[in-house]
Amino acid sequence: MGYAKWRIDAPPGSTTNGGAKIEGDFLAWARSIAMWEAHAGRESGRDGGIAHEKRVMTDNIVPPMNKRELLALIGKTAGASAMYMAMNSFNQAQASTFKGPIKLDGDPKGKSVLILGAGVAGATAALELSRAGYKVQVLEYNDHVGGRSWTLQGGDTFTELGGATQHCQFAPGNYINPGPWRIPWHHHGLIHYCHELGVGLEPFMQVNYNAYVHDTKKFGGKPQRYRHIQADYYGHVSELLAKAVNKGALTDTLAKEDGEILLESLRSWGALDKNFRYVKGRDSSNRRGWDKEPGGGLSAVPIPSEPMSVETVLQSGMWRTIGGNLQWDHEFTIFQPVGGMIQVGRGFERAIGHLVRFNSKVTAIKQSEKGVTVDYLDTRTGAKLTAGADYCICTIPLPVLAQIDMNVGPELAAAIRAVPYSTSVKVGLEFKRRFWEQDEQIYGGITATDLPIGSISYPSSRYGDKGPGVLLGAYTGGAAGFELTALRPEERVARALEWGSQIHPQYKEEFMNGVAVGWHRVPWVLGCFGTWTEESRAKHYTNLCTMDGRIMLAGEHASYYGGWQEGGITSAIDAITRLHQRVQAS
């Protein structure tokens, strides 16, 4: 089945055929892929879809379950998030290797380093090498520092491959980040540089209980509040497990005393009543919200809400969204730069901008025993120029680098050609007002949907602003990502508007304008980020990172943080550390 071979179109960390893994920052549409898979009856590779749970529930919920059945059920439901994380351990579940500011002690011996690319990897290398006393020059294709750490805001233009130019019309203060948009607390390297370079950070609302989970085929297409799905899922799973304990189904696993502790923990975790039931009442409504909220005075009495049935919750498949939010790289605290991710680039530009030659398109990279020579083209004047140095740190994205004439060994050459780049599409939509806040009390956060837009994300800043607001109207990949990319930008915007209006009926009335970025049409990357599999890692990763003569690669593609800025930073620090050791030893 083609799907199994398709690395990109799988939830992050999921295991597909032969253990192939997807890596990267794809929470939003990964969730919806999982939902889609479930409804399409496809094997997602992560579990067998919902058919099995359905059988367990209808056949076994009342009669006593044996332990194996029970654990199977829990594994399929309560364990889903744990499974999600466990399977993700290959690439994500370790802290950043960043161990504080790097110190390159010792004499740089007058050596020079040419750095190709001024994204976060190249900028980090430039900053630290110049501090250590190296002579540093950076060549950058764009006219600014930051690379994919990028923001589109009012007044910006973006010309994609094919020539379509978008003129972003957003009101002042509104923006989208077409690339990375959030910074987990454990991305120590990036946070270090944000602090050092004066890049302000503010909380990114990864989880908003009041945002929606939406599925076109469930609940008549009516969006469900995340809170209801989570509370009812936790509640029912807790009640089921409590029943199993009380029926003695776990006596061969748990001592009686531990079983009692488990019961109490389930009451706490699932908001069960005194009889270990998850039912309509104060306990459950304190989680899922009230039909009539508590007030003051004579109208104070709250009215509890009715939980969904266990079958409804399980069969909805919407519990899958919970696991995504429990991921290590999505957990609180998670930040965004104040004013957009471009601020990371600007911070670096303040520090190393004087070392960068912009509008420089690299055309050839040659090394000899004496040094490295790089041919490049000034994209404004057409002038053909050459730069040279003792060493080269190359952060050019691999689809571009694979086309550049370069004399490196066969191992590195093969590695450069072994990493396909992910599709990803983001659409920013500006509306006349923040109706999601004003009408629906959604302040930041993400709505997950099985629609091709994948998700909708609400701005995590300037709450209550009365002017126009911009939300992320699509963040998607997979087949829909390619299909959206093949559309003209205004068609992408039109589709995002049409689909999103199924979740927010206000869309059409309130719409003002939009921008849409399909990463395969971004001229300086040709894709979103490198996608590795376990097989390609085993075969090529070490070769990609190993110094080849005088050339060393860095960037998110040379990291285990696919698609994250932290990968660029940690790979740059690793590369310059090895370079410095080489210089010291020479």
Next chain:
Amino acid sequence: MKNHIFSFGATVAVVLGAVTAAVGQTPAAPAVAQLPPVPAVDPDGAFAGRSQFGEPTGEKIYRRVCAGCHMPDAKGAVGAGAYPALAGNKKLAVSGYPAYVVVHGLNGMPPIGGMMNDQQVADVVNYVRTHFGNKYKDSLSATDIKALR
């Protein structure tokens, strides 16, 4: 590269997000972009699934998927790197080569054939090899593609 302003078709041409100067609109009124209509049902079978392309013919697969990189006229595009032109591309002479690239990817190109069935891969390769100035007589079958996977 020539920069095109969006052209929405022969009859309607607006700049996305630009002010549409409606009569009687006050200067403070927000700019509202005009957008192309969205069909209720995609006529080409696009957006049928997250992990499988739904387009039923080679022409539709090319136009709705491949054109994202290789462009609607199959002439490719050039930025810091380039997408190769498929128009008049001599590398298409041996049918197995483009089929292999579609199924297994090449350099940064993803193995996009993983989201197509065998017939779709054959259809799109056959389409490209008989259009855009390519006039190859032989064609691939689904069975040929199966052997490539």
